Amino acid sequence: MKPKIQIKNLDLYYGDFQALKGINLDIQEKEITAFIGPSGCGKSTTLKCINRMNDLIPDCKIEGLISIDGENIYEKNYDVNNLRKRVGMVFQSPNPFPMSIYENIVYGPKTHGVKDKTKLDEIVEKSLKGAAIWDEVKGNLKKNAMSLSGGQQQRLCIARALSVEPDIILMDEPTSALDPISTGKIEDLVSELKEKYTIIMVTHNMQQASRVSDKTAFFLTGEIIEYGDTFEIFSVPKDKRTEDYITGRFG
Numbered sequence: 088m089k090p091k092i093q094i095k096n097l098d099l100y101y102g103d104f105q106a107l108k109g110i111n112l113d114i115q116e117k118e119i120t121a122f123i124g125p126s127g128c129g130k131s132t133t134l135k136c137i138n139r140m141n142d143l144i145p146d147c148k149i150e151g152l153i154s155i156d157g158e159n160i161y162e163k164n165y166d167v168n169n170l171r172k173r174v175g176m177v178f179q180s181p182n183p184f185p186m187s188i189y190e191n192i193v194y195g196p197k198t199h200g201v202k203d204k205t206k207l208d209e210i211v212e213k214s215l216k217g218a219a220i221w222d223e224v225k226g227n228l229k230k231n232a233m234s235l236s237g238g239q240q241q242r243l244c245i246a247r248a249l250s251v252e253p254d255i256i257l258m259d260e261p262t263s264a265l266d267p268i269s270t271g272k273i274e275d276l277v278s279e280l281k282e283k284y285t286i287i288m289v290t291h292n293m294q295q296a297s298r299v300s301d302k303t304a305f306f307l308t309g310e311i312i313e314y315g316d317t318f319e320i321f322s323v324p325k326d327k328r329t330e331d332y333i334t335g336r337f338g
Contacts, residue, residue, distance in 0.1 A: 238269025
């Protein structure tokens with residue numbers, strides 16, 4: 088099968104420092120891929136390359152290829168706004184906008200030109216249902232999003248990512264700031280979302296990676312040490328460094 092996302096020989100530099108070294112990954116459609124590894128090893132940096140968030144960092148230089156559906160997203164004339172519509176992002180800490188639940192969800196669609204109130208109402212309901220939070224907030228859509236609990240805020244942020252109908256959802260440690268019950272809800276939600284979306288999740292939680300992902304990539308010092316089926320990575324890792332990390336000997 089042709090991969091949804093293809094990364095070839097990706098190198099990334101911050102000034103003179105090389106943060107990523109020869110990253111190669113093929114990510115299939117409608118699978119959950121976990122990026123694991125110790126802090127500072129290149130997981131989040133690679134994630135941010137996929138929707139070109141590193142473009143915003145001064146002195147950042149990227150070499151190599153990243154393609155989505157066969158299109159090189161670093162081509163000179165590639166539409167970055169369209170890329171950000173196709174590739175949603177959920178961050179480590181919930182970051183709802185300081186406005187109503189409703190306005191959080193319609194912000195993206197309005198930016199992309201949706202003006203019709205009926206259409207916006209439909210998007211709000213569909214997105215909140217997709218993020219498994221509709222039943223909790225449907226009677227309070229005018230309520231300020233900042234008043235929600237941490238777990239609800241994170242599901243709202245997932246709903247906000249869904250509102251522009253992306254193909255791909257990037258998640259940078261989406262449960263690290265949450266309690267165990269909220270974490271469980273997000274994990275259940277991610278497993279459901281896989282039916283429609285290609286998902287990449289950065290996580291420090293080995294149990295989480297083994298529970299929710301189909302494939303796992305183990306990063307170390309800016310390189311991918313091992314990449315494959317999650318079950319195999321966790322049960323019969325080929326590289327001693329992978330085994331040492333997942334068994335807690337370092338990291």
